[in-house]
Amino acid sequence: xxxxxxxxxxxxxxxxxxxxxxxxxxxxxxxxxxxxxxxxxxxxxxxxxxxxxxxxxxxxxxxxxxxxxxxxxxxxxxxxxxxxxxxxxxxxxxxxxxxxxxxxxxxxxxxxxxxxxxxxxxxxxxxxxxxxxxxxxxxxxxxxxxxxxxxxxxxxxxxxxxxxxxxxxxxxxxxxxxxxxxxxxxxxxxxxxxxxxxxxxxxxxxxxxxxxxxxxxxxxxxxxxxxxxxxxxxxxxxxxxxxxxxxxxxxxxx
Amino acid sequence: xxxxxxxxxxxxxxxxxxxxxxxxxxxxxxxxxxxxxxxxxxxxxxxxxxxxxxxxxxxxxxxxxxxxxxxxxxxxxxxxxxxxxxxxxxxxxxxxxxxxxxxxxxxxxxxxxxxxxxxxxxxxxxxxxxxxxxxxxxxxxxxxxxxxxxxxxxxxxxxxxxxxxxxxxxxxxxxxxxxxxxxxxxxxxxxxxxxxxxxxxxxxxxxxx
Numbered sequence: 070x071x072x073x074x075x076x077x078x079x080x081x082x083x084x085x086x087x088x089x090x091x092x093x094x095x096x097x098x099x100x101x102x103x104x105x106x107x108x109x110x111x112x113x114x115x116x117x118x119x120x121x122x123x124x125x126x127x128x129x130x131x132x133x134x135x136x137x138x139x140x141x142x143x144x145x146x147x148x149x150x151x152x153x154x155x156x157x158x159x160x161x162x163x164x165x166x167x168x169x170x171x172x173x174x175x176x177x178x179x180x181x182x183x184x185x186x187x188x189x190x191x192x193x194x195x196x197x198x199x200x201x202x203x204x205x206x207x208x209x210x211x212x213x214x215x216x217x218x219x220x221x222x223x224x225x226x227x228x229x230x231x232x233x234x235x236x237x238x239x240x241x242x243x244x245x246x247x248x249x250x251x252x253x254x255x256x257x258x259x260x261x262x263x264x265x266x267x268x269x270x271x272x273x274x275x276x277x278x279x280x281x282x283x284x285x286x287x288x289x290x291x292x293x294x295x296x297x298x299x300x301x302x303x304x305x306x307x308x309x310x311x312x313x314x315x316x317x318x319x320x321x322x323x
Numbered sequence: 324x325x326x327x328x329x330x331x332x333x334x335x336x337x338x339x340x341x342x343x344x345x346x347x348x349x350x351x352x353x354x355x356x357x358x359x360x361x362x363x364x365x366x367x368x369x370x371x372x373x374x375x376x377x378x379x380x381x382x383x384x385x386x387x388x389x390x391x392x393x394x395x396x397x398x399x400x401x402x403x404x405x406x407x408x409x410x411x412x413x414x415x416x417x418x419x420x421x422x423x424x425x426x427x428x429x430x431x432x433x434x435x436x437x438x439x440x441x442x443x444x445x446x447x448x449x450x451x452x453x454x455x456x457x458x459x460x461x462x463x464x465x466x467x468x469x470x471x472x473x474x475x476x477x478x479x480x481x482x483x484x485x486x487x488x489x490x491x492x493x494x495x496x497x498x499x500x501x502x503x504x505x506x507x508x509x510x511x512x513x514x515x516x517x518x519x520x521x522x523x524x525x526x527x528x529x530x531x532x
Contacts, residue, residue, distance in 0.1 A: 071493070072447060075449050115450055140340050144343075190372075193372070194372070268437075269445065292448075293449070322450040
């Protein structure tokens with residue numbers, strides 16, 4: 070049987086606390102990322118992603134501590150992204166216990182960073198994250214954005230994806246800013262467009278609202294599916310998503 | 324008896340995860356670059372992530388190569404993980420560069436064979452099943468359809484003469500785990516493979532206790 074489609078919950082972490090609110094039964098403290106990570110691990114998550122939205126240096130230290138404690142208690146892969154700007158940042162997160170590191174804005178500003186990280190740690194640690202919106206003026210019709218989708222770069226997202234994979238990204242996290250938060254489903258056209266130009270794994274992100282959205286993303290070429298609010302608010306369970314993927318004929322880890 | 328396990332610290336690998344996952348089995352675990360500790364331990368774990376050449380350079384710089392070879396010759400258990408398994412083979416080929424390995428297992432580690440199958444992604448990243456020999460004790464009590472977490476672009480040949488093996492298909496078939504005498508190794512990451520990985524590590528620790 071082929072490699073399973075991964076289902077990945079994503080937690081926004083600010084100075085050691087989960088933000089955006091999580092409604093989970095049976096938790097003493099729904100703001101503790103370690104406790105949530107453990108709960109998601111038990112619920113069948115195939116990987117976990119922490120997005121560190123902390124701005125302060127002091128807060129970053131707290132993040133390292135969260136990563137450390139998570140790696141000590143949860144035995145599935147952990148990706149940490151947010152604010153990663155250098156090889157040294159990657160080193161710090163890997164030492165703390167992250168298995169993979171997500172890089173976004175810093176690679177847009179300085180694409181050489183991709184090769185530097187891949188050369189030092191191997192491409193398997195580098196998840197290149199793209200925040201994409203539909204925009205006129207690019208060949209593919211998709212543009213890379215920064216600052217949470219508010220700032221356009223004029224860079225063609227599909228060309229950028231191809232370049233990143235060529236330069237050393239081991240995986241691409243393709244996040245649709247148009248779909249993000251809508252719960253109307255993943256942007257399957259975006260996933261198809263990226264899939265057509267890379268042979269590294271692609272993670273679909275942004276827009277998940279119902280179980281049927283997940284097999285649709287995989288049909289478009291995603292190897293993994295990432296979601297935040299539908300899991301946090303209990304709209305969907307990881308088991309339900311895997312059930313839908315299984316029913317659609319895709320391999321999952323049950 | 325509580326098993327005394329050393330995790331070789333030669334500058335590569337997710338040492339903390341390996342340490343915690345092995346400790347969870349009840350073993351006493353020390354992460355160290357000390358060759359004396361590595362010689363004397365009941366079990367030695369050789370982790371490894373990243374490039375083959377970089378891992379071999381680290382192994383050689385700290386002098387772990389001869390220690391691993393001595394242990395295996397003397398029947399003292401060794402467990403290689405991911406690139407820590409790959410370096411047990413004779414050679415590794417990455418980006419056209421050939422690196423000499425420890426040569427404890429025959430063959431060359433090379434890029435996953437996917438050219439004929441454009442739908443197969445590289446790196447091979449995620450949870451996959453393994454097909455194992457019936458008498459491969461490391462998998463005792465683990466369901467045949469259980470999945471383990473893989474992340475790699477290179478792999479060892481699926482057949483190892485005189486050894487128990489487990490294999491996985493991703494593009495081509497490759498070696499997922501091997502057991503030959505005192506030497507055990509896995510291409511996947513038991514320390515990241517949830518309950519299935521914990522069961523495998525417990526089997527290994529159980530044997531050396």
